[in-house]
Amino acid sequence: MRIMALTQKIEWLANQSRLFYFLVALYYKAIIRREVELAAIKPSDKILCIGGGPCPYTAIMLHQLTGAAVTVVDNNAACVQQSNALIQRLGLGKTVRIVYGEGEAVDCEGFTVIHLALQVSPKRKVLENLLARAGRGVKILVRRPKTMVRGLYCDQESCPLLCHDYVKHNFFTNVGNTALYVKEGLYGEAQA
Ligand SMILES: C[S@@+](CC[C@H](N)C(=O)[O-])C[C@H]1O[C@@H](n2cnc3c(N)ncnc32)[C@H](O)[C@@H]1O
Numbered sequence: 001m002r003i004m005a006l007t008q009k010i011e012w013l014a015n016q017s018r019l020f021y022f023l024v025a026l027y028y029k030a031i032i033r034r035e036v037e038l039a040a041i042k043p044s045d046k047i048l049c050i051g052g053g054p055c056p057y058t059a060i061m062l063h064q065l066t067g068a069a070v071t072v073v074d075n076n077a078a079c080v081q082q083s084n085a086l087i088q089r090l091g092l093g094k095t096v097r098i099v100y101g102e103g104e105a106v107d108c109e110g111f112t113v114i115h116l117a118l119q120v121s122p123k124r125k126v127l128e129n130l131l132a133r134a135g136r137g138v139k140i141l142v143r144r145p146k147t148m149v150r151g152l153y154c155d156q157e158s159c160p161l162l163c164h165d166y167v168k169h170n171f172f173t174n175v176g177n178t179a180l181y182v183k184e185g186l187y188g189e190a191q192a
Pocket residue numbers: 004007008011050051052053054055056057058059073074075076079101102103104117118119120121122126
């Protein structure tokens with residue numbers, strides 16, 4: 001997928017340059033703040049991020065905003081190596097863990113919040129794996145593309161769970177909204 005390669009290149013630059021890191025962080029910050037609020041993430045939560053890339057902003061900011069420990073799974077070995085080096089440089093090695101793995105096979109037992117990056121593919125299979133293994137009440141956040149860029153990303157098709165709630169993002173991002181699913185939780189009426 002070309003959009004994935006482009007995102008990885010931008011984030012590779014962000015991994016290497018402080019200035020780039022700061023500039024790209026501006027893109028992510030508001031999105032992640034809204035997601036923290038949407039899922040009411042607490043310091044005691046254990047977060048799993050599927051897809052971190054060379055510069056795992058979501059994992060870093062989820063930790064910085066909430067104090068929760070975060071594990072990132074990515075199926076690109078070079079990204080895992082690069083992001084691990086960044087996490088060590090930032091001194092976050094004890095609270096942000098980066099591991100190699102496939103979202104469609106990862107064991108998510110013990111995690112209370114799971115986050116899917118926009119570029120994750122195949123989304124449906126990843127979601128099926130998570131739903132089969134996640135514990136009761138686990139919150140799953142899924143970033144979904146804006147309608148006009150939907151063709152650039154893997155389509156989620158449908159999710160076996162009802163959308164509990166969602167939050168919309170601003171004009172300057174490809175992320176249209178982030179949906180919150182709760183496994184065997186109390187479902188609201190909201191449908192994104
Ligand atoms: C470029 S990153 C973007 C994430 C961004 N850095 C963030 O913090 O939100 C997306 C990553 O998702 C990974 N990815 C895509 N599909 C995946 C899957 N099924 N399992 C694990 N990782 C996946 C890709 O390897 C890529 O590095």
